[in-house]
Amino acid sequence: MTPVWKRWLPAAVVPAVIAGGAVLGAVQAGAATDLPDKTPQEVLEMVADSSVRSLSGTVEQTSELGLPQLPTDGPSAESDASSGVPSGVASALELLGGSHTARVYLDGHSQARVQVMDRLAERDVIRNGRDVWFYSSKQNAATHLILPEYSESEGHHSDKAWTPESLSEHFLSSVEPSTEVTVGSDSEVAGRAAYELVLTPDSSETLVGSVSIAVDSETGLPLSVDVQARGQDAPAFEVGFTELSLEAPSDDLFNFTPPPGATVTERVVEDHHAKHAQGDHGDRHQGDGKHDKDYTKYGSGWETVIGLPADEVPAELMDSPLIAETAQEVDGGRLLSSALVNVLVTDDGRAFAGSVPLERLQAAAEGR
Amino acid sequence: MLAALAAVPVLIALAVRLSSRDPGPGQGPPFLDRVSQNGLFIALTGMVVSIPLFLPLTVSVAAGDTIAGEAGHGTLRYLLAAPAGRVRLLAVKYAAAVVFCLAAALSVATAGVLIGSALFDVGPITLLSGDTISVGESLLRLFLVACYVGLSLLGLAAIGLFISTLTEVPVGAMAATAVLAVVSQILDNLPQLEWLHPWLFSHHWLGFADLLRQPISWDSFAANGLLQGGYxxxxxxxxxxxxxxxxxxx
Structure with a gap:
């Protein structure tokens, strides 16, 4: 008869092995990769030279913006109606806050598919040449857009809309004297060795602590972007590939026919470019006022504050219960505060937004 | 117990068939609004409805009964008196629980397909990604979903087996296992405990939706398998x- 303690061995050994495996896995994931050193300039050039046009991968996004979490489960149709926020705004806020996983497929300039994987649901954007489809499985509704001619040849903005590539390009374009650019320690993203480009604002008058962009050491493709906010340990916003393959995805993925029974909305996008090319730029504000609002810019670089006049701010915005609950009363108006952006709505209805502390917004509101 | 599980999709199908008003998009449990157009969705709705309570409950009963049930009937010592050995008895009992998990998930799916094709039209199924697949492939996907759900319950069955060895009162073991299943799901919904979520055995229970995407995402199947294996x-x-x-x- 084996002693009693020996019979308890499996019960003790197995959890120990599992815990050991978990720790080992975490250590290996954090193991430093060693790449030949490069200057920030060289890394930027790699990004500019990047010729990756076909890929399939999984992108994960998490954010800790300090905003209240919108309900993602449950009957969303009802909650949208009761919160009084237009459903488009609500879904945009929902995409920015919390965590999301999406699968991204790109092939060339004109074929793209993004699948945002929700619990028991999915939202899809599919672009194939001039056809763009939006599909939401929860509503079983599809929207069909036909893009203007030009985008087939030169439209390379929309097909990057949600990849780390587009985000980092935005930040790289704002690299100017106000920012210190360094190359951080090498890292590993989605199993690929990557350079880490760190952008630190020189100004102390901004909420952004630093932005780091992981750049693939082989192809120069940006693999992840994290934005750190001042005074917060966890990254305020993080988006990056967790899996990446540079092979061209199957063509079937880009052929979308709306499923039977789905509600289909057809929309045609007006050709802004053609209009701008032939028309004079003077009447731009009347032509497509939706995109070019009359706003005022205060300050520059990281400290920029955007001011909107009262008639451009929808009055019902602040009345909606969701926003009213979030906003806090401050001198001169109400403040919507998050880790990266502050929005001040003054008592006379104007709105000021910027990645700056409240005092600067108040100063801008007083016209200083 | 399998009959009780099979009754879930049957009840849903009857309710949808008899009600005059179709549920609007996004109302009720997931997939319910598709049922009146395609009967195969009954199986999926039935699965979503059974996962939080009915399936864990029946698995708890089956797993909690394994050892404690024999002890409660006073038959355990006779089983061990035969030259079978304790390890072998435990292995056989757990194997029976595993078979029950798979049978439970399959019976919900099968009952759903049968009642759905009896009461509604059956046609190509629309995936979450908006792509449409043929009936044959739909049945294959449903089978995969049932396997996924069956696999998801194996961890719970192992917990039930352990609890069953602790007591001689089978009802106690069943209740304790069922309570743990509910507690795990509640913890999984508390955002404050986010670090704990990947370790909860119920964390991937609704992850079968990844099998209904185009292309299939196997990530959650693998993660779920690893987690259940650990449990x-x-x-x-x-x-x-x-x-x-x-x-x-x-």
């Missing part, structure tokens, strides 16, 4: 240690 190894180890050292008096 099986830990709790079967505990069950072995407890059962091998236990004084069997009844």
């Amino acid at each position: 099986i190894v830990v709790f079967c180890g505990l069950a072995y240690s407890r059962f091998a050292t236990k004084d069997v008096l009844s």
